[in-house]
Amino acid sequence: MNKYVKTAVDGLITNNATFKLVLGTCATLALTTSAINGVGMGLSVTAVLLLSNVVISLLRKVIPNTVRIPAFIVIIATMVTILRMALDKFLPDLYDSMGVFLPLIVVNCIILGRAEAFASKQPVLDSAIDGVATGLGFTAALTIMGVIRELLGSGSFFGIQLWDFKIGFFTSSAGAFFVYGMCIALFTLISNRVEYAHRARKARELRVPAEGPLDAPGISAKEEA
Amino acid sequence: MLGTIITIIVAALFSQNFILVKFLGICPFLGVSKKTSSSVSMGIAVTLVMVLATLVTYPLYEYILVPLKIEYLEIIFFIFIIAALVQMLEKIIEKLSPSLYQTMGIYLPLITTNCAILGVAELVIGSGFYADIGLAAAADMNLWFALLYALFAGLGFTLAMVLMGGMRERIEKLPIAKCMKGFPITMVAACFMAMAFYVFTLI
């Protein structure tokens, strides 16, 4: 896989920001009481993450290491605030549904986390891809958790009331921890299985003897016997 | 006077615990609390940053932002100050104990976006705060109450971190399914702690 596809897959699945790196937990726990919130927050984070990764990776050579954290945070905060003002002015209905998340994003660990770990070291295109991939991975994770908690907690799916059998535990914050923990466990289980299969396949490719699969003298003699 | 101090201590440590009741600052709470030693040092680092941040942000807000009516910049100034403090903290920790620096890893710069610290800075200047700590009117509020609250909020943070660190050390020894090791079992433990602390919101 070429470099870009690898970064994309990394951001989306292999080291998914919510389930693998466990970043942005405050947003994940607080906002997944309903699936719509999850989607809204996820998409807002994706937009901001893309912008901030690009800008920070453009400036990565300029910003010296001693003041990198304040510099990054000022860039991110300014961008979010201006985005919020512009959205409020020009796209009011989008602002009504997304606007409430933007101030939350400034405090979200993912943006600074990716900026610090990735964008400040990689060229612009990689950072952009990583930004989008991590953002979408985060959205997917939040939506899954949102659906689970909304379905069990308030018996509705994306706002449509399915049944009125409600388990209060899932909308509570203790429930959020529990669901988050179980999702991570599931994610680790699946990713381990995939990794073993991948590693086994790679090992099997290695194991083919130098001359070719079947013409080695030893093996053919034994099969005939 | 004494009543307010008691209220602050009880509120910041238990009934309004930043991690287990307000659910702020969860990232370091899960990321760094593998061992009680690293959680204590993380807790102290966060408390230090909280107190220093409040020392700077409270007067900044009262005497500069409000009179000049540019409150909308409040979040950016606060985060900027916290980020600078964390940058200094990083250098200090790197000097004092490289091993701690290694265990904190990515979670050290993430103290900046730690919702707990910004939470304290925002709460202390909030309008309803004087009532929470039992003062009669907003005028009575001053820097000392804010600093005291920040200090004990940090200690509450450390308390929760140490509790979790202790629990995780015990959990490491238990025979757990492979995929449950690490974060998932910590989350389940945190879930029970959250339930325990939920009682404080009731009284």
Next chain:
Amino acid sequence: MKFLLLQPVQWAQVGIVIGIFAAISVLLTVCILLVAKFCKTNADEKMEKILENLAGANCGGCGCTGCAGFAAKLCKGEATLADCHVTGDDKKEEIAKILGVTVEASKPTVSVCRCAGGKNAADKFVYSGAQDCAEEAKLDGGAKACKYGCLGDGNCERVCPESAISLPEGCACVDPDRCTSCGACIRACPKDLFMRIPADAKVYVACANHDRGKAVMDVCSVGCIACGKCAKVCPSGAIAMVDNLPVINYDLCTKCGKCAEACPRHTIQTRY
């Protein structure tokens, strides 16, 4: 989109904001620089760059407490890059460039248990103590009559991060597909039975008993009796008998499998 009336900009306000922001930033940067000056750690440039390239998993596979320790040793030349099995090859080239040392692309290896005893090996006494090889080994080398053999208490199984080790008939056996050769089992086994062999190796010696044939027969039905047939039959002369045990030189081995067939006790086992 209809053009909305943009409000006029009050430049005085802009001036104030920039002024305050600049003042705060200058003040804070000076503090940061002062703090940086006081806390000048002696970490030299080289060590930091190496640390960045290492995988940073702190797995301890190289025998040091963490990557920082390993990087320090690399700088001083006390450790070689081969010790670290987790870092990718491309990263190793970069570190080699920094250290100015050449690194041969090491072939991927897997761990293997040099014993197949378990149920086939007789016991000296019945051991019902702690299910821990290290504890059992303290009691006169453990319950097994063969003092080299695997005790089957599963320390290696517990310590393996990839859970690649299982104990089918009471004797450790490594699943090559899962093993990342991190070396945890090598450190955990009190009998030092685990050994790294190339990942594509076809045959390996499943015995570590250095005694003469007669003594081995008394204690184990699958132990190596040092008859030397494998060494004679190997077409490429890859096998040499050292101290009553065959040692396979995997560079010469052509994976023909003859030694496994020739071995009367099936001590040399084939992987596929």
Next chain:
Amino acid sequence: MTVKQFFKSNAFKSLAVLLAIVIIAGGLLAIFNDLLFVSDEERFNRTIEKIYGGSATVEETLTITDENGTFDKGAVSAAYKMSDGNYLIHSSGKGGYGGDVYLWVVVIAENGKFGGIEKVLLDTSDGETLLGNFRDSFYENFTKHNDELVEGKYFGTSGSDVINNVVTGTTLSSNAMCNAVNTAIDFFKSAVLGEEVVSYTYLYEKYVDMTQTTIERDFAANSVTLRIVMQANGIAPSIAFDVTVKDGAITAFEATKPFVQQYDETKIDESLRNGTYFVGKTAEEIAAALPDGETLDPAKLEGLGLATGASRSSESFFRAAAFATANFEAFFAPENLTYASYVDFEQSTFTWNYTEGNEVKMHIVMQANGIAPSIAFDVTVKDGAITAFEATKPFVQQYDETKIDESLRNGTYFVGKTLEEIAAALPDGETLDPAKLGGLGLATGASRSSESFFRAAAFALSNYTFYLTGGEQA
């Protein structure tokens, strides 16, 4: 460190870069903040656009004063008369999760009368994450109950005579939603139509002068003796009645003298005046005579075998009888006792000590009063006077002891006080004027908690007789 070297050094570079970033960021922020400032007026046009899609414009802006804009469950901050005749009201409801909920409510005004709700739209609601236009259906069912609204019913989440389960989805702020819509309706009725809107606890209370009416409840005999003073009904003067209702039916009904000299006796049927007509009648029979619940149809009087004429006064007769019978259960509901609006009845217990005869032990738990936490009191009332009054512990550690006067806390202040003296401290029956505390020789401050003290004492004294017969056996 030469000057040239200084400019190359890492320190200067970091200082310069950070300064540059900060200046650019600060500049951009300030400029954009001024440039993109959305004025309230523009925001308001946006809302109009959203609700009406351009079909109507603002005709007249109503002036909102503190007096006509605030209600007990919410407040109205703006109201406009629209060109399509309806009224657009911006109201807020208390009790939302983490803050008030703000709504735009379009009230239908058909030829000068209240016609129900046409549309409800969320403005902003601090603390509520996403109630935006994703779930417009969420508000439609506010507009489906216009007929019940015209009758005078209100939205609510609990209680019998309210339209509930209107709001699904987030239950957290559903009562705030109902409060906001109810406030808009109350505002429309009071400010626009000029109707006098007061929330009533009893039915027919609109015609009764509650200040002079007294209600004696006898729990054991399950009977209520009322001295009802009716308000003047058009030209008919205010009439007073002594009514006793036992098991839901009137056992005694007598119009006391004052009405006679202002009115001609022959016009009112004999059986009405001495009440024999009403004796034995139940709420349903009386209500039948008042078809729309308030006006007496004169023609029906013959049907009932009564002399016609003086229909306004006879109307007062029927209304008084209806008031007495329809609210029979309500009289016994503890919530409607005097000073009862702040008592938490689930947790309070009242025991009547048989051996001592007329002594009632009350454990009164007050609801939280603003920031003051809920406080519990153990009060014993004997022969109509407080003999013991003690505030139990829970309130202490949340509150500063020095703020509440010693005599209040151990109750010595209340022992021996009569209801009048305590009622004097609560002028409008519920709020304690902090300044008065000084006058009563008590430490000022902590007025909210002291208010709970006084309310509990007043409740205990005024309902002593009720609990003397109604409380559980000790």
